[in-house]
Amino acid sequence: DAKTTQPTSMDCAEGRAANLPCNHSTISGNEYVYWYRQIHSQGPQYIIHGLKNNETNEMASLIITEDRKSSTLILPHATLRDTAVYYCIVELTNTGNQFYFGTGTSLTVIP
């Protein structure tokens, strides 16, 4: 199974860019990289996903390395409301969509 590795925790100053890394060295060619975040006491929320190319939406940017073995989620101007646990997951496509979450990165945005 493709799994991901993320740092346990990170801090970021308010207004600065938050760069959250993820390693997925066993990813296969048809698997997407997804990012979700979970604010305390809520269900996880989708942020962004990508296959090969870099992606950007209103919430964040996703940079995937050329060999696809790692990626970085970028929150361009972090706010206090971005304090959350961020999950990087890889979609397995053998049976439906199986989303396997790890323990994620706990991001704290500091005023």
Place this chain on the structure above:
Amino acid sequence: DVKVTQSSRYLVKRTGEKVFLECVQDMDHENMFWYRQDPGLGLRLIYFSYDVKMKEKGDIPEGYSVSREKKERFSLILESASTNQTSMYLCASSFFGGAEKLFFGSGTQLSVL
């Protein structure tokens, strides 16, 4: 607005009781999932279903079963609740196929005494 609804936000049960956790989605999604979340362990997949009456085991199916009689509803069953099943339970759904995102419910905090 898309919605995944879990029947209870908080639930307290006694050891040995049969417990039903209900999840309903209104998006006509094929896939539905049950996760549990414990401090330090992240989200762990219990069971998932990609069609009515279909089910597949996730990482930690022991002590649980599921039922999917209708497309919109996915139930998690604890046949005989134990204290180690005290946890936050999260339901999610998605369309079938590649690159489909998950929509989560708000979760059920289950305490087994």
